[in-house]
Amino acid sequence: MNKKVITTCLAACSIVAGLSLIPVSGIMAQDPGRPELTLNGGSKGPVYFKHQLHQAVVEDCAVCHKDFEKKTGALDDAKKTGALKAKQVMNKTCLVCHRAKRKAGEKSGPTSCNACHS
Ligand code: HEC
Ligand code: HEC
Ligand code: HEC
Structure with missing residues (x-):
């Protein structure tokens, strides 16, 4: 594998990994509503x-x-x-x-x- 192929793969993988984190963080960040x-x-x-x-x-x-x-x-x-x-x-x-x-x-x-x- 040459350097360009590896770089492309790394970029694609990090995009996939990044996208899969969005729904998870969406669940974690629960709307707390008004403080008072x-x-x-x-x-x-x-x-x-x-x-x-x-x-x-x-x-x-x-x-x-x-x-x-x-x-x-x-x-x-x-x-x-x-x-x-x-x-x-x-x-x-x-x-x-x-x-x-x-x-x-x-x-x-x-x-x-x-x-x-x-
Ligand atoms: C001791 C009681 C109590 C607890 C515990 C509580 N709430 Fe509430 N919450 C209320 C009341 C009362 C309201 C107002 C409802 C209304 O307007 O009829 C409210 C309203 C809300 C609203 C609507 C927005 C607003 O500001 O009116 C959200 C969103 C909310 N709460 C989220 C949460 C979350 C998330 C938690 C836990 C981390 C939580 N609440 C814990 C009593 C509580
Ligand atoms: C599971 C326990 C719990 C529930 C349910 C709860 N409270 Fe309380 N409440 C507390 C505690 C503990 C304090 C004292 C907190 C402190 O002073 O640090 C408090 C404090 C208060 C105070 C005084 C706050 C201040 O310092 O000025 C008011 C008013 C109050 N609660 C209203 C309500 C009302 C209205 C509800 C129902 C919608 C409610 N509470 C439900 C535990 C609870
Ligand atoms: C810890 C806070 C707290 C205390 C103490 C408290 N109340 Fe309430 N009261 C509330 C809240 C919150 C509501 C609205 C939610 C409900 O109706 O359950 C309410 C609602 C009411 C309502 C309106 C019900 C309706 O829908 O028409 C009346 C009347 C009332 N309270 C009378 C009293 C009386 C009388 C006392 C003393 C014996 C008392 N309350 C003590 C928090 C409190």
């Missing part, structure tokens, strides 16, 4: 929520997103269709975790109404 957001808290008033802080302390996205999609407005949409009951996420996800962590003596979030709703 305000949730609709109905008659009790809005709930300010630190999304990024929770991604760091909770780690598994599914703890929350098992109940609603990773899409802005998904929580309200799921309540409108009846897929989620009013206060279901508040009671079964947010408060369950905050109470358990508090009980275990770990760093936790608020458990009183006005500490979340404003």
